[in-house]
Amino acid sequence: MTRSSLGVAIIGDGLMAKEHSMALRNVRPVFGAGLPEPRLVVIVHPDEARARAAAEQYGVERWTTSWQDAVADPEVDLVDIVTPNLHHRDVAVAAARAGKHIWCEKPLAVTADDAQRMTEAAEAAGVVTLVGFTYLQNPGLALARELVRRGELGDLFSFTGFFSADTMIDPDVPFTWRTDRSRAGGGAVGDLGSHLISLARHLVGGVSRVAGLSRTVVPERVDADGVRHRVDNDDHTLALLEFSNGVIGTMQASRVQTGRAFEVSFVLTGTRGAIRFSQQDSHVLEVSLASDGLDGHGFRTIELGPGHGRFGDLWPMAGINVGLHELKIFEAHELLSAIASARAASPDFREALAVERTIEAIERSAAQNGAWQLV
Structure with missing residues (x-):
């Protein structure tokens, strides 16, 4: 180079x-x-x-x-x-x-x-x-993490995450490497749940133990050559998460969620506030903060804009959705910046290894009818 x-x-x-x-x-x-x-x-x-x-x-x-x-x-x-x-x-x-x-x-x-x-x-x-x-590259995540760092949420106690898609609810969707454990590993929990675990770790911290349940909703599929195969990884997984700092959480990863074409979302809750985020409305972060001094309940909406993560490198005005292709540009920038400055990039292999260990613990739990497993 x-x-x-x-x-x-x-x-x-x-x-x-x-x-x-x-x-x-x-x-x-x-x-x-x-x-x-x-x-x-x-x-x-x-x-x-x-x-x-x-x-x-x-x-x-x-x-x-x-x-x-x-x-x-x-x-x-x-x-x-x-x-x-x-x-x-x-x-x-x-x-x-x-x-x-x-x-x-x-x-x-x-x-x-x-x-x-x-x-x-x-x-x-x-x-x-x-x-x-x-999704870690979304400007909303930068703001969410800053609010957590500043103590605006108080003591965290709950994380709830969803990655729901309907991409494989049709039984005529062909058998591919994604539905083959030998080539993909986990199904929904690996492909989609890995994103939720990365988000949870980014905002809350390490996961200490998990309990999971999984289902393969479409048990057989036909490949492009007309050969029928058994689907041997999960279509739908639910998990309980206990974090090292005592926070508890839940996550749902599904590739057969009827009516939900594509949803990545989470709610993070503490003793003095909460954050709600959805990638489908990626131009906003919803917050409910005691520091606002508002005499009421519910969330208010922050329009993301310059000053939130790397948003300003795309747009000089607030309120514009940031899509997946743009997030991938941010990701590539992180990589090139790390290479140029000879520093570690984030998230690196070490972080992804921690995510992988969490996935495997959820799969072990599901194989034992939801018994708690250490990560």
Whole structure:
């Protein structure tokens, strides 16, 4: 890497490859000069036609069917992992050993053991790592965390989080890697619940023990070749959370929530106030604070704007929704800034490992009919 450029290898060709390539290309238009300019050097897919098509669509200089060749490429400084979860470990460990920085989608791995191997390899190599817990980048989260830090909520005692989607309620949705435990690990709890756990840890702290229940609502699906498969990970999971500082909480992660196309939300409550947030209304944070001195009940709405997180880098006026693609630009900026200044990025592999251990504890609990499990 030179000060002016950063060579990137994108491992994978799907939706996240699209989102990551958009984010990397838009860091400079949003934030201006001053960081290394991402250069999309190579993209990887084992199918030659798909690799070639992805390179053309995303504006990548070249393509290959070998992730090993991409990781070893001397022009590559950053390995961007957007594959099914099964491949995260091998690519990340190889990238770390090659001295390459790593951007990896969540959850970090299929198992906590794999996540630990990835974390240890990256830390031993001294490379920068970032994991795609995108909602942490929302300006509303920056304000929420500041209110917690200032004591505006008093002593925290409750967190409630929802990630609800209806993407798989239709039984005709095909069987893919996301419904295959060997390739994805957890279903809704890993894919969606990992975001809720990251939000809870960001605002409250570490989780000490959990109790969970899971259901597979659609037990069988047919793949693109017409072959019927058993779905062996969860469609819907509920969990109780006990945090290390005594706060208690709940979370629901569902990919079969009829009527809810896409909802990411939480309520955080303390003895002197509460915060309510929904990504669907990402331009606002709802608060109820004793310090307002209001003689009444309910929440008031804060229109997010410049001064809240990185909102001002997008818009000079308040009240405009910040979408997922824009949050991904913020995420890419965090990564490039960390690389340029030789500091840790946030959230890194170590944080994602803690999330992975929490996921596994919830799955252990669900397998034992909701018995409490230490994280």
